[in-house]
Amino acid sequence: MIILEDVHYSYDGVYTALRGISIQIDDGERLAVIGANGAGKTTMIKHMNGLLRPQKGRVILDGHDTKFMSVAEIAREVGLVFQNPDHQLFLDSVKKEVEFGLRNLGFTESEAEQKRQKTLTDLGLEGFAERSPFTLSGGERKRVALASVLSTEPRFLALDEPTIGQDAHQKSLLAQMLAEMNKLGRTVVVVTHDIEFVIENFPRTVAMADGQIIADGSTSMVLSNDEVIERCALALPQMTLAARAMRNVFPEVGQRLTLLSELEETIMGILGGA
Amino acid sequence: MALVEFADFSFKYLGADSLALKRITLTIDEGEYVVITGPSGCGKTTFCRAINALVPQFHRGYVAGNVYTDGKNTRENEVATFASVAGLVFQNPENQLVTLDVEKEIAFGPENLGVAPNEIRRRVEELIELLDLEELREKHPHEMSGGEQQRVAIAATLALKPKVLVADEPTSNLDPQSAETILKIIAHLNKKGMAVILVEHRLDLVAKDASRIILMNKGRIVADGNPREILAMDLCEEIGVGVPKATQVYKRLRTRGVELGTVPLTGVELAELVQEATSR
Ligand SMILES: Nc1ncnc2c1ncn2[C@@H]1O[C@H](COP(=O)(O)OP(=O)(O)OP(=O)(O)O)[C@@H](O)[C@H]1O
Ligand SMILES: Nc1ncnc2c1ncn2[C@@H]1O[C@H](COP(=O)(O)OP(=O)(O)OP(=O)(O)O)[C@@H](O)[C@H]1O
Ligand SMILES: [Mg+2]
Ligand SMILES: [Mg+2]
16 A cells, blocks of 8 residues: 655755645555646656655555655565656666566566566567667657566556557557556556546546645546546547537437447437447 | 658668668648558658658668658758758657757757747747746756656747648647647648648547548558548558547447448547438
8 A cells, every 4th residue: 555645845946846645545456647737747656666755744655654765675566667768768678678677676587587578578569679778669668668667567556658659559458468467456556648548447536736636536536527627637538529519419318428339329329220 | 842752762770670661652742731640660750750861861771762851852961951841849859858948949949040039039939828838938848747848849849930840749748638739739830831740649639630641550651541531441440540539430330331421530520420310
């Protein structure tokens, strides 16, 4: 369990990026963090693995105040994937990059190799082991950054914008992997602007604005809150726009159509073809 | 004369095993809004780099064929020649930002092009306003959030007033409203004459603005044409392209024998087509 207790953080002493963040994340949860650009999402998630330390307030990991833990100790439990893979990748081959974390955690060479291979395959990166991360495409680099953390199967996964640069197929591979890890008891926290990814994969959503949490609860509840839509700079999904436009003409169309199949069936009904 | 012409162009990065671009032949004209899409690693960024000569002059490798941007061969003219013609928004904004604050960043490009100081000031103020950068004006680009960096990178490129904007996933770090705003600005500039070549995975956002969509796969162009025709093809799903939701619904209905006539790209278009179908 991770608890953030009234966490404050300022980068320059003037502007405060986090202004009293309190949140409890239980083991085995799947949670999404949303918010407008500059809301403080990255700053918050960096507190979860000790990369940033609260200037006021506390971060408590499994009952221990992380003030008394080293980054290495925290990193054993909490794996963080950076928003920008350039800040994370530093070795000259994909293989070394992914095996580095595994070896650090004490896995033997052959265990590390086996886990590395499996993770790279799961993320559509088979055949990339010998490549230098600096010669990869943007999406490939992000997946290597993901692989280097996912391969270690940490108890807490903290992923900053994991879908950036991913095509539809890669995004579903990633969702599948996260679901599998979650089934095995891992806690998954993502920061993302991809609302569909949130709706499809995360039962709980935390909404941030101006360094504070403005809503925290079930995803459907948080996403139907007008203040959240406004302050988190959300846009209505195309499905909702379609449903609204249809409801003007066909009152039988439901208030909240979020799934493709729901809209499909509704239209079949309207056209009398169902 | 075409604004951008690829003439049987192929490219392999130094040390790579396979070609990143394979025999690309196409032209892009003034006024077009071209969306490039395709699976991760298919060559979209390489394509963008080839337009402004970064490929092959900065990123070196094996080259065959030619690219002409604004009539000039990208192999025979300096990279700087292309700066005012083809403005590139990098996929990773941080790699593009080189100065100490946002004002300087926006002024940097036009200064290098020798634009008059008055005009530079005017552009800087206009873009700060347009892209909502007032609060960041004096911030160091490396001390900003990912989305803030991306807005600055877009402003810095627009400050060049390029003939063609080449934008490589320019909204990937933006919140949904900022993404919409930026895409509206780009569409507006396109209407006023700037050609646009934009790489994007999330076609829900951009298909409606595009006059043309190019699908790439494994270094090749596998489809090129009108957005509605291209997105209706099963090839999109086969290679993993994220077809707009409204178009997906259209396709599902089609397999069940319901033909809506036109291919919708947005939710509102879909709703209109359903309405038309009932009043027929
Ligand atoms: N290294 C830094 N130095 C100074 N200020 C910073 C730094 N990093 C971020 N900030 C500021 O702190 C605030 C919060 O930034 P943060 O990166 O946490 O936002 P975010 O919610 O992750 O945004 P985005 O969606 O754009 O990634 C922003 O106003 C940003 O300008
Ligand atoms: N500097 C480089 N050296 C060697 N190979 C490279 C280099 N840059 C890219 N590649 C390879 O060339 C191919 C095309 O890369 P490119 O960056 O153009 O893809 P992309 O379509 O933009 O992908 P993404 O959607 O992930 O950004 C990929 O297989 C990539 O691994
Ligand atoms: Mg961030
Ligand atoms: Mg790319």
